[in-house]
Amino acid sequence: MTTRIRRARADDVDFLVGLFTHEEVEPFLAAVRPRDHDGVRALVDCSEREPDVYGLFVVEVDDEPAGTMEFEVVNRRSSIACVGGLAVHPRFRGRRVGDEAARLFQRHLLLEVGLHRLQLEIYGFNERAIAHAERVGFVREGVKRKAYRRDDEWVDSVMFALLREDLDRGELVS
Numbered sequence: 001m002t003t004r005i006r007r008a009r010a011d012d013v014d015f016l017v018g019l020f021t022h023e024e025v026e027p028f029l030a031a032v033r034p035r036d037h038d039g040v041r042a043l044v045d046c047s048e049r050e051p052d053v054y055g056l057f058v059v060e061v062d063d064e065p066a067g068t069m070e071f072e073v074v075n076r077r078s079s080i081a082c083v084g085g086l087a088v089h090p091r092f093r094g095r096r097v098g099d100e101a102a103r104l105f106q107r108h109l110l111l112e113v114g115l116h117r118l119q120l121e122i123y124g125f126n127e128r129a130i131a132h133a134e135r136v137g138f139v140r141e142g143v144k145r146k147a148y149r150r151d152d153e154w155v156d157s158v159m160f161a162l163l164r165e166d167l168d169r170g171e172l173v174s
């Protein structure tokens, strides 16, 4: 099984809309993110137009679209990006595709692009994603209590980060 990541293209939009609206993905991604065709197309356009600031990526397993994730530079001076929007299609679950993809993404952003810090927020109820983040080396930095409203309930978010020097220490070599 070969996992690779690449920037999303216009012909990925249908796959991405199907993934973001899947019942085993939708409840776990930020409520505010676009899930309709035009909204996702706008994200692809933004990723192509401003590649240094925003990137929407597709995860491929053996050349087939299997998942997605994104980054957005939120502080240029300090080289900080938020990462997130990670989703693996249920057909590809159970093989730790998310772990492999996240490690590739971390190396790309911290070592190739040269960012200093990646930040990640996960809903407090999403135990599977929290376990994933810890497996791939993200360091838990705290909890934002009742940070977001989801289905008329306030939910916590757990904050993680990874620094370039965390990679330099070789902690993530699998």
Ligand SMILES: CC(C)(COP(=O)(O)OP(=O)(O)OC[C@H]1O[C@@H](n2cnc3c(N)ncnc32)[C@H](O)[C@@H]1OP(=O)(O)O)[C@@H](O)C(=O)NCCC(=O)NCCS
Pocket: 024, 025, 028, 029, 084, 085, 086, 087, 088, 089, 092, 093, 094, 095, 096, 097, 098, 099, 121, 122, 123, 126, 127, 128, 129, 131, 132
């Ligand atoms: C998080 C996600 C990307 C992980 O995908 P993946 O890498 O393919 O993960 P897998 O399906 O291989 O499962 C990884 C492990 O989690 C375990 N797991 C499954 N459900 C779990 C749960 N509710 N709590 C904790 N662990 C769980 C699996 O058993 C597996 O462990 P194992 O390999 O020891 O058996 C995927 O589950 C997903 O797309 N979830 C919906 C979207 C989401 O939550 N994104 C994160 C937003 S921040």
